Amino acid sequence: DQQVKQNSPSLSVQEGRISILNCDYTNSMFDYFLWYKKYPAEGPTFLISISSIKDKNEDGRFTVFLNKSAKHLSLHIVPSQPGDSAVYFCAASERRPADKLIFGTGTRLQVFP
């Protein structure tokens, strides 16, 4: 049972344009959501998070949107840069602090010049 789903395995975007990565979840008890970026041969690195009391959180070029009624979140990267090319994972947990994180399967983003 995949509680966190990323239905797009890959995404290709031109440099300077917006990248939108999507994530859906099924567990209504999830109330904390995170996005991670992973380069090959490295561990995932934390990007941005959002709690269920908010619907938007912004950090520089990265914005996460949460739609609780649809059980959907998205990560927007504006403007996209070639260095953003990586695999992006969304993750969710039922509570903070530090509860078990359930990850999606990842979306490979490629930003081309």
Add this chain to the structure above:
Amino acid sequence: GAGVSQSPSNKVTEKGKDVELRCDPISGHTALYWYRQSLGQGLEFLIYFQGNSAPDKSGLPSDRFSAERTGGSVSTLTIQRTQQEDSAVYLCASSYTGEAFFGQGTRLTVV
């Protein structure tokens, strides 16, 4: 060190042998996680330690897998009688407030 440290970085073992993977979390982090990533797959949850609570072992794929965390710090993931399907990158992470920080992983290859 400042980050999560895992050792070894690479491990090749023969089928049927036991292996131990080590994780040194960030000092002061109360939560510690083990995940694995098989080729082309996502991050599969294995086990989760939080403070002095009983660990959440719900992700361990079989009884050949076990983990312990000594003194609330270092953790060891043990795989007994390794099988070829155990080949993967094993990732450890630690956390205090919710954002988990990952190590570089141990690439395990069972031949």
